[in-house]
Amino acid sequence: MIGIDVLEIKRIKNLAKDEKKLNKIFTKNEIEYFKKYKDNAERVCGFYCAKEAIKKALCCPNNLSFLDIEITHEQNGKPVVNIDKKLYNINNIEISISHSKTVAVAICLVN
Numbered sequence: 001m002i003g004i005d006v007l008e009i010k011r012i013k014n015l016a017k018d019e020k021k022l023n024k025i026f027t028k029n030e031i032e033y034f035k036k037y038k039d040n041a042e043r044v045c046g047f048y049c050a051k052e053a054i055k056k057a058l059c060c061p062n063n064l065s066f067l068d069i070e071i072t073h074e075q076n077g078k079p080v081v082n083i084d085k086k087l088y089n090i091n092n093i094e095i096s097i098s099h100s101k102t103v104a105v106a107i108c109l110v111n
């Protein structure tokens with residue numbers, strides 16, 4: 001299964017500055033990652049797209065909250081999805097994220 005999402009970074013600028021709102025969507029580790037970057041809206045937007053793409057690839061299960069998904073990175077920077085695979089009956093999940101100054105995009109493959 002496959003999912004994709006694209007989002008304009010300007011739509012996420014306010015969210016990226018609001019820790020209270022960030023906490024409702026992103027895990028502590030994800031927020032720590034954002035804090036490494038001075039202008040982090042691109043990163044926040046990329047992760048948001050990634051979570052939307054994952055939801056689509058999983059066919060939008062009702063019980064799936066953004067906080068059930070955590071995105072981390074391998075040492076080389078490759079994004080990794082941490083999710084309860086048994087709960088969603090999947091073996092493998094892959095994402096790819098890209099961002100420019102104006103948009104972010106993410107794609108997710110699940111099997």
Ligand SMILES: CC(C)(COP(=O)(O)OP(=O)(O)OC[C@H]1O[C@@H](n2cnc3c(N)ncnc32)[C@H](O)[C@@H]1OP(=O)(O)O)[C@@H](O)C(=O)NCCC(=O)NCCS
Pocket residue numbers: 042043046047076077078079096097098099100
């Ligand atoms: C990694 C690389 C492809 C990123 O491309 P870019 O044009 O600079 O930036 P993009 O906006 O398209 O992508 C950024 C996203 O790439 C992802 N990424 C970083 N390193 C990655 C890697 N090694 N493999 C796959 N994805 C990677 C991250 O998710 C990052 O976004 P995030 O930090 O918000 O999670 C680029 O820096 C590069 O060519 N690095 C050296 C070679 C390399 O490692 N290639 C990976 C191919 S498997």
